[in-house]
Amino acid sequence: MNANLPFSLFLLSVASSWGQESVRPSLVDVPYGPHKAQVVDVYLPKSEKPTPVMIQIHGGGWRAGSKKQVPSFLKQAVGQGWLAVVSVEYRFTDVAVHPAQTNDCLRAIQFVRSRAKEWKIDPSRLGVTGGSAGGHLSMFVATHPDLADPDSDDPVARQSSRAQCSVPFAGPSDWSLLSSIRHDHPAYRQLIGHEPGTPFAKMKEERMRSVSPLTYVSADDPPMMIVHGDADVIVPFAHAQSMFKGLKGAGVEAELLRVEGGRHNVSGAGRPEFFGPAIPFIKKHLKVE
Template sequence: MQCRLTCCLFVLISLPFSSFLLAQEPTRSTLSTVEKLAAFLKRFPESDADHDGRLTMDKYRNFQQDRRSRTEARRPVSPHADIAYGEHERQRFDLWPVPDAKEPTPLVIFIHGGGFRGGDKSAVSEKQVRLFQEAGVAFASMNYRLSDVGPYPNMMHDAARGLQTIRHRAKEWNIDSNRVACFGGSAGAGISLWLAFHDDLAQPNSDDPVARQSTRILAAATLNGQSTYDMHTYREWFGVPDLPFHDALPAFLGIDGEIELFDKVVRQRMKDASPITHLSRDDRARVYMVYGHGNTEVTRDTPQGDWVHHVRLGLKLQEAMQALGLQCIVRAPGINVENDPDGSVERFLIRQLIEAK
């Protein structure tokens, strides 16, 4: 689900990571166009090109087009672009191996956000890719089928298959298939956590050599990530029994028509889609989570973009992981962080992958 973030937090915690999260999700579907434009103008005063104090749709479109053009200019060119791991057009990834590496290198995979409804692997910056490469870590950015194609588990299984494809061809790209980590924002964060905790999907006896590869990873890092997609759990954690269903969840969960939270199939799918469901003591992946807002109160009227990106989703996962003796660091305004030698998503991932050698 797309992230609504505080820009100053990016600067203080993880500036390069913010460049991946270019699209913003409206937090109140009930806002009028005038109200949305006014809110956008407040956030981006430079969008008022003629400085008359008002933002029209034409000025909004021109500003967004200019932003897209500048973003396109900053995107790195992948030496291995649009590598297919399936037949669908979105089952593709871009890969940047470490140039001139003398031995196989670890790999970090970025998985984009977008509420399972949007987003793209192109939302990466040259600075980010170079940061990992200079540390001796290869970089990949992955697309997956969205909810307009079909519901969960498509998204998670696509990411797993993409990972298996890279592992199958690891020698070709000089990658150490035993040292792989994933990270992403919002929906991409949820997929990364799901891979971190879910039982290995490898099929050792398969005739397909890709399917025989492991789907387990060493570490996962997230920005405004979800540890659950179960509305019962959201309502329990926030203490709001009538918290409205998030707009993106019905399509993600394959719910048509009236939402029935107590339907057996719906409940099972919500549970299985939730990364925290698959957490167990034998999980080896370490987790690093960053949030844009502190542990504020949630009510029925809290914008859905706030509660679905709430730090409590990270704190609850941290609590569950620590109870099992597993490492999970959560950073957010007002949250006391103990024993964080890294201070950013990038440094955390690099250290986990390099030290795993």
């Protein structure tokens, strides 16, 4: 974003260009693993040189949703020619519980890097984003240690799984909060193998720690912009505050965009006041000129 352009005008400029023709995926259902759910859709820009890429992870409580859910601001960036987008499908909790979803997303990142030359993307400029469950997963993969194994016989496994930046929208970060704030949604429990309605006192602390991105925060994590509504009752704002505090405490570059009065619709990143600040953040950290 131009430092001399007031943010309100920036939002208007984004909104005014919204009537573009819909951007469609260049490649559909490209497998990155053996399970039928382990596929990606690939949105490639028209560019003569390699572009950065954002990994988009959809929401749906880890048990629903679709990789077809790609925010308009990402499609617009593809249409403008400065960004590629890869939208990830992953196994739901009716097939496998945590950490299957995280493992799928990490593998997808490695797979994308293995196709960098073919898709004309720059593997050193890769970010990750998503909303709700996808926000959780985008935080998780950003804080997860690198899975690259240079000695592997698998060319995908030799690739890095690390991102250069992360932009989670309304994602849960800290399962310990289930005891202190309202969390009625059954998906929180199903993700870690508990039946819906299981009392907090009977939930295993080890499982809750293992599924919380906050657990894995370390000083070498990539920059993160957390976007969250302070009136969200599905994923309360305390999750954003907890993650932001953890990142800053570890010395990680972090920004927290508090959407006043924003509910869980923030997770869809569908309005300029939700996604507007993310665009310059992505451009900065993926080195878009």
